[in-house]
Amino acid sequence: MLNQTEILHHVVQGSPILLFAYSVSAREVLFVNEAYERIFPQSRRDTATADLPALLRCLPPEDQQYALGCLTDLANGELQDDLLLRMQLEPNVPLRWLCVRAHRAVASDGQVLLCGSVQDVTVDHEYTRNADKFMAKKNTTLEILSHDLAGPFNMLQQMAGFFQEKTQDLHDPQLEKMVQVMQDTCRDSINLIREFVDSEFAESASVQLKRARVDLAASIRQVMDTYQQSEHLVNKRFSFSSTPDKVYIELDNNKFLQVMNNLLSNAIKFTGEGGHIAVTVVQHPQHVLVTVADDGIGIPEKLQPVLYDRFTKARRPGLRGEKTTGLGMSIIQALVRLHGGGIWCESQENAGTTFFIQLPTEAPRPISS
Template sequence: MLDQTEVLHHLLQGSPLLFFAYSVSASQVLYVNEAYEQLFPGASRDTATQDLPRLLSYLPAEDQAYALTCFTDLANGEMHDDLLLRLQPQPEAPLRWLNVRAHRAVATDGQVLLCGTVQDVTVDHEYTRNADKFMAKKNTTLEILSHDLAGPLNMLQHLAGFFQERTQSLHDPQLEKMVLVMQETCRDSVNLIREFVDSEFAESASVQLKRARVDLTANLRQVMDTYQRSEHLVAKHFSFSSTPEAVYIELDNNKFLQVINNLLSNAIKFTREGGHISLAVAQHPQHVLVTVADDGVGIPEQFQPVLFDRFTRARRPGLRGEKTTGLGMSIIQTLVQLHGGTIWFESREGVGTTFYIKLPT
């Protein structure tokens, strides 16, 4: 009868996952299965310890620092989510993505070990990245549509109200009914898209975060590109800046982009035609700071202390009559806090508003 050790050996050797055991105490790779040589062509299981510096050099510089920090934390007993690392052995080689799962263990002889798995998730990552890209574009497009439609439809609704006043003396039931249909159609059409966007955003706060390491700069630039291409639709000017050019951070990409979309949507609501809205990212030693600024009408001073309350009395229609539920800022704060971050703002009436989001790195 096979003993447990032999069964475990066959399981590990037949797995496409790379299993490893590394002794922190001895700075030595104790075990890797056959998948090691499949994942890293040209490498040998017999020289796994000597291969480590070379394999580390295959990671981009920022990923090298990230990996070393995470493994040091693990060795010291701190927990980490899955580590998503980029791998590029040669400059011209296609970029691959590796998912590393590891945990700390203590052997019977007292050695501190890091044990876990490495998996090539390039296909899954590219699929998710494309899904996130189109999800963000869809949300941004809906935001733009809701503002683009609001202006003319609200104007038609006001014109219908004017016609209603001027035709009351005619006492024509059919005409009155037609004017009423015009008013209701305009109002319902504007609310339809707005309610869809708001309800989808509201659901985000009740769903567990799915964190992954992403290039925040690239994702935010993509969102702003869509707004910039639509400047003529909302009659606003958009700008984006980032220092440095790439900022990597662990977050739920979809939910955070919804936060940014909602802040940009609010900025559009309360910025006059021809106004300016900017989005910026800055990396600091211990945090990343994201700012959304506008030169709009600002937030009245009496509303500022209660802006983040649920169903806040600070809710007010936009400059073009855009509807608001009063839930948006509360959900934004909840999602930022779920990421371990903080959000605050500065605002002056007639000057504009700037929102700040501070996220830990």
């Protein structure tokens, strides 16, 4: 009969996932299984402690301090989500993505341990990254199409109203019915387009955040590229800048890009033909500041205090008659707050509006009891 220790030995050694135990007190790797040499082919199990500095140098510079900070927090007793790290073991070799899961433990002799696993998740990460990329592009394209398609329908609705006015004296029931059908069809089509886009956004508020460390500047730049390629469709100019060029932060990328799309959609609705919409990202020591600025018609001062209320009295149709539910800004505020951030605006009538979003550089982590 096999004992539990022998069974556990076979399970651990046969695992494709790297399992480890590290003594924080002794600064020594106490155990790694055979998967260590499969994930790090240039290393050996018996040199795992000595390998650590070299492995750390295989991380991109912006990831090194992040990884050390997270592991230090964990060693001090703070709970930690999965740690996703990029690693390049050799020059000119594609980056690999490693998922580190660890927990703090105290051994019977009082040593503080970090125990957990390391798994190569490159394939899964690339799949998710591509899915996120196309999701963001889909949402951006929907916003652009909603404005592009609503424009002709608005024009046809106005023309139908003109025809109705000019043909009243004819007293032709069939003609009056046809003109009314034109007006109703245009109105319903505009509402249908906007309701479809709004429902996509509204659903996001009820979904739990899935945080990951992302380059926020790169994500927003990708969205802005799509808007810039479609400037001729909405007759607006778009610009983007980031300081520095790469800004890493922990957030739910899909949800935050939905926030950005909704703010950009509002800017388009209330900015006249040929107007300018600018997005900036600025890294500060403890937070990241994102701004969305337009030179549109602005928000009346009396409406600004109720801007984030559900079904707010501040809701207004767009310059081309675009419908609004009054829910958009309340959902935006809810999603920003879920990220531990804040949102506010500065606006002046006929001089444009700027929205500011402040996000903490690192997501707040609960402390273990």
